[in-house]
Amino acid sequence: MLRSRIVFQVLRQCGRKGYFDNARVITCPRKYLINCYREQSTVTIEESYVKKFMKAVGWMDKERTRLKLTGFFLYESVPERIDYQQWFEVLELPDTFASWFIVTELHVWLLLVRYMAQDVQIIGEKKKYLKGDGHFVRNCIIEALWADVANRIKLLEGANPTIARKQVTEISEQFQAALVGYDEGLNDDRVLAAAVWRRFYSLSEDTPPKHVEKIVHFIRHQMSLLDRIPSDDLKWKPQITWLSISDQ
Known part of the structure; x- marks a missing residue:
């Protein structure tokens, strides 16, 4: 810390x-x-x-x-460049810390996927993951996320230190589960849609299907943009352009 x-x-x-x-x-x-x-x-x-x-x-x-x-x-490119209010309005999400974290979490996951791909090597006819620079940057992104979360929770009105620590622990567990769910949906839109529905709307039956569809489209389009960034640029001069959810 x-x-x-x-x-x-x-x-x-x-x-x-x-x-x-x-x-x-x-x-x-x-x-x-x-x-x-x-x-x-x-x-x-x-x-x-x-x-x-x-x-x-x-x-x-x-x-x-x-x-x-x-x-x-x-x-920092996430909280500084994302129009959170637009995400809340388009997807009918409450303007709360929880909603902020869910949206931030999704963008962070996209960065993690791109950087983890940097460490995948072809050995013979098989793909093998070897920890390298991508893994290191991934850990730094997550470290920055939790430092930001801790600071934001402290700024919440009437925040109790004991309750704050408990909330961070709960958010951390949710974060890990969300990453697993999103990862499972990398190659299947139906699985990805289920993960989005679970994370953003807690599997509510009142969820408008178009909202889940928008998020899935955003993920696929944003991932495509990240994949086009040259590997060398990812290490030293990453230029990240975040798409608008309203355009999906």
Whole structure:
């Protein structure tokens, strides 16, 4: 959690100083990153120890650092660029934190699917999954999601810390179940529609079928756009364009 807060501070400060532009990852001077970390510290320690500590958490690995920033910027492309009000109105969803999370969760899942595909290799005549950069970025996206969720829950009026922790635990379990459901529907629209109906409308019999159909169309079209992004661009300069739900 400490590392998440530090990364978010770095992102915000880099953005204000012009080192980053939206989801594009631009080289940020290592000296600036070190200074940002020092600003978060409340203890004065020797330079050699700082270097050892940063190496342990990955700051000295330039490639991992850039990949981590890529993951955080990818996540931020969701809450910053999605028109949530449009999703609520078109799909007749209540304007609540739960609805916000469900919509965010779907977009995050799409990013996870695309990045996990980066680690699939053809060995002989079979496809094999090998953990690599895609898996690392995937974990960074999820880390950014939970850091954002924790911050948003704290801002809810009258939020009780104990209740907040319980809510985060429940949301986490729902998130894992939703990912499994969506994954099962990757190659079958009927299975995907069932997963959407279950997650967005709790299998309510009053659900307008056109709403579920819109979401399924959105998933297929958005996934197609993500698949067209070159692999090299996914690592260093991802340009994510999110489709509008009203156009589906």
